[in-house]
Amino acid sequence: MIGPHPFHAVGEKYIHAIVQASGALPLLIPVLPEPIDVAEILATVDGVLFTGSPSNVEPRHYGGEPSAPGTLHDPERDATTLPLIRAAIGGGVPVLGVCRGLQEMNVAFGGTLWQGLGPANGHQVHAEDKTQPLAVQYSPAHELRLEGHSVLRDWAGGASRVQVNSLHSQGIRDLAPGLAVEARAPDGLVEAFSVVDAPAFALAVQWHPEWQVMSNDFSRALFAAFGEAARACAARPAR
Numbered sequence: 001m002i003g004p005h006p007f008h009a010v011g012e013k014y015i016h017a018i019v020q021a022s023g024a025l026p027l028l029i030p031v032l033p034e035p036i037d038v039a040e041i042l043a044t045v046d047g048v049l050f051t052g053s054p055s056n057v058e059p060r061h062y063g064g065e066p067s068a069p070g071t072l073h074d075p076e077r078d079a080t081t082l083p084l085i086r087a088a089i090g091g092g093v094p095v096l097g098v099c100r101g102l103q104e105m106n107v108a109f110g111g112t113l114w115q116g117l118g119p120a121n122g123h124q125v126h127a128e129d130k131t132q133p134l135a136v137q138y139s140p141a142h143e144l145r146l147e148g149h150s151v152l153r154d155w156a157g158g159a160s161r162v163q164v165n166s167l168h169s170q171g172i173r174d175l176a177p178g179l180a181v182e183a184r185a186p187d188g189l190v191e192a193f194s195v196v197d198a199p200a201f202a203l204a205v206q207w208h209p210e211w212q213v214m215s216n217d218f219s220r221a222l223f224a225a226f227g228e229a230a231r232a233c234a235a236r237p238a239r
Contacts, residue, residue, distance in 0.1 A: 014051045014098075017210035021220045022227030029084075031076040038087045047094040047201070047230030050081055050101030052208060056170055057104050062112040071115075082108045089195055089202045092236075094229035096222075097204030099168055105204045106193070111176030116169060123187045126206075128167040138211045141166035143186055150182040151203070152192060155221035162218055164191070164207035171206060201229035 002009070008030045018026040026049070029041060041048075055074035059067055061082065067073065085108040088095050097105040103113055117123040128137040140163035146152045148160075156162050172190040175181065182203070183192035195202035203226075209219035 013210045017213040017223050021213045021223035024227050024230055031080040033076060035080045038084050041084060042088060042091055042093055046234040047226060048088050050097040050104060052099030057107050062107045064115060067115060089198050092199040094201035094226060094233055096226045098210060099206060099208060102204035102206050103170060106172050106176050109176035109178055111172060112174040114171050114173045117171050123189055126166045127169045137167060138165045144183050144191055146183050147181055152182050156218050167208055168206060200233060201226060
């Protein structure tokens with residue numbers, strides 16, 4: 001809701017990242033009470049970015065306990081994205097998940113989530129301080145440990161550790177079958193994964209690389225790789 005009206009909206013930071021770093025044209029996919037047919041979506045696009053959001057995946061999709069009072073949900077997004085994730089990846093359409101996008105990709109493949117990260121479950125607090133200016137909220141918050149085989153290491157110039165921001169209250173509890181860890185936070189939380197045996201680009205990250213993407217070589221390389229995968233998909237003779 002924006003004021004008294006419901007809106008379908010995409011944060012401008014995601015739009016800029018797709019235009020500037022991926023070299024692609026972003027189109028919003030509406031989430032409706034009667035979802036758009038997945039096959040129709042995939043016949044139209046060359047890649048799908050599952051963005052972050054103020055809302056969380058409804059816990060019924062992964063057998064979780066009821067959410068805390070006041071938690072924002074978007075059941076129509078869940079109804080659209082969960083089947084779309086599986087179909088896109090299975091059909092060789094490149095997929096990138098960011099923040100909520102990582103969480104819903106994990107759920108789509110059968111994984112579960114922590115509904116609140118903190119000392120009670122052995123994690124540091126990963127949420128931002130919303131009283132601070134945006135520049136502070138999106139500033140580097142912790143180290144990212146890249147796995148030895150991670151595709152992310154190439155984008156990090158061969159480094160095994162980089163600094164990333166952290167603006168999420170939930171995170172992966174059980175990683176779904178068929179997903180491979182690409183990076184972890186210092187407390188062990190999975191911060192990035194790829195889809196094993198996916199026929200095209202299929203990666204998800206928990207931090208926000210879209211923020212000021214052109215000023216961060218690591219983030220820009222990630223979105224550039226997504227754009228290259230989308231162009232390769234567009235060039236396929238048959239979809």
